[in-house]
Amino acid sequence: QQQVKQSPQSLIVQKGGISIINCAYENTAFDYFPWYQQFPGKGPALLIAIRPDVSEKKEGRFTISFNKSAKQFSLHIMDSQPGDSATYFCAASGISNFGNEKLTFGTGTRLTIIP
Amino acid sequence: EPEVTQTPSHQVTQMGQEVILRCVPISNHLYFYWYRQILGQKVEFLVSFYNNEISEKSEIFDDQFSVERPDGSNFTLKIRSTKLEDSAMYFCASSEAFLAGLYNEQFFGPGTRLTVL
Numbered sequence: 001q002q003q004v005k006q007s008p009q010s011l012i013v014q015k016g017g018i019s020i021i022n023c024a025y026e027n028t029a030f031d032y033f034p035w036y037q038q039f040p041g042k043g044p045a046l047l048i049a050i051r052p053d054v055s056e057k058k059e060g061r062f063t064i065s066f067n068k069s070a071k072q073f074s075l076h077i078m079d080s081q082p083g084d085s086a087t088y089f090c091a092a093s094g095i096s097n098f099g100n101e102k103l104t105f106g107t108g109t110r111l112t113i114i115p
Numbered sequence: 116e117p118e119v120t121q122t123p124s125h126q127v128t129q130m131g132q133e134v135i136l137r138c139v140p141i142s143n144h145l146y147f148y149w150y151r152q153i154l155g156q157k158v159e160f161l162v163s164f165y166n167n168e169i170s171e172k173s174e175i176f177d178d179q180f181s182v183e184r185p186d187g188s189n190f191t192l193k194i195r196s197t198k199l200e201d202s203a204m205y206f207c208a209s210s211e212a213f214l215a216g217l218y219n220e221q222f223f224g225p226g227t228r229l230t231v232l
Contacts, residue, residue, distance in 0.1 A: 032218040041120070043206050043223030044158065051218075089158060095218050102148070102160035102171060103221060 002027055005094050005104030013113055019077040021109045023090035026071065030092040034103070035064065035075045038087045047088070048075070080113045087111070117141040119224035121207050127230045128197055134180065136227045138190045138207030147190045148208040148221060149182065151175070164190065197231045204228050 005024045005074045023033075034049035050057045050064040050073065057064045063076040077084055088109045094101040120139045128134050140147050147163040163170040164182050181193045190209075194201055204226040210219040 034220075036223075041225065043208075043225050046220050046221065049218070051219075093218065102163060102173070103150075103158075104160070105158040107157045 002104055004090060004104050006090050006109060008109060009078040009091060009107065010110040011112070013077075013111065014069075014078045015080060015082060015113055015115050017080050019080045019084065019111055019113070020074060020076045021088055021090070021111070022072065022074045023106050024070075025092050025104075027092070027094075027104075028071070030096050030104075031095045032093045033064070033073050033098075034093075035062075035090050036089040036105075038089065038108075044089055077111075082113045082115065084112050085111055087089065119207055119209055119222050121205075121224040121227050123227060124225070125204045125228045125230070127222045127232065130199055130231055131196050134194050134197055134229060136194075136205050136207075136229070137215050138192075138209075138224055139188050140190055140207065140209030141211070141222055142188070144209035144211045144222075145171075146210045146219070146221075147182075147184070149192045150208065150211075150223075151203040152206065152226075161192070161205075191230045194229075197229075202231045204227055 007022050032112040035047045036044035037047045038044045048059050048062045050066050052068045059079045060095050066073045090106040093103050122137045125194055147164040150158050152158045160173050162172040162176045179195045182192050206226045207224045208221040210221045
């Protein structure tokens with residue numbers, strides 16, 4: 001019930017195209033859904049995050065779509081660029097009155113943007 | 116920009132040996148975490164630490180693991196007797212003061228690659 005399932009495992013998109021990565025969760029106690037971007041040799045870095053009270057959040061070329069009833073959320077990267085080539089992790093967490101709860105990560109998607 | 120730092124970047128050890136992985140969290144942060152990522156797999160939570168005690172730990176964090184904040188800047192993960200399956204990338208993370216009902220971003224370090232032979 002704690003799992004976050006992520007697909008696809010790898011994705012190749014042409015420059016200028018739309019990259020779409022999907023995640024699904026089971027635990028209805030999750031209340032915060034971030035996406036992390038990881039470049040080789042670096043730690044994960046927060047890209048964009050959403051709370052379940054909204055269905056979409058957009059920051060620049062990055063958009064999270066959230067479907068609470070289906071327990072699914074997705075990352076859309078518009079006008080994908082070679083610099084977006086990285087591994088992307090979705091994650092989920094609860095929020096309590098006692099402190100941050102742990103992040104539960106998806107399995108990751110290796111995105112490659114080709115010219 | 117403040118960042119989480121970790122040392123060493125790569126640690127090679129023999130099975131059964133003790134290792135200590137070190138982290139310097141962002142200076143005004145109060146919550147500290149360790150995660151690990153076995154090669155090709157997802158990032159997994161190990162432990163969270165606040166106010167000099169463990170807040171939460173996962174099933175992975177057994178008696179072989181311990182964490183400590185020995186001074187005002189360092190946060191360490193000790194593995195007492197390493198096993199082959201402990202080989203992984205270990206990430207330290209930190210987040211700032213907690214505000215009830217809000218999620219505070221966890222900032223990750225670059226990781227320490229632990230190889231157990």
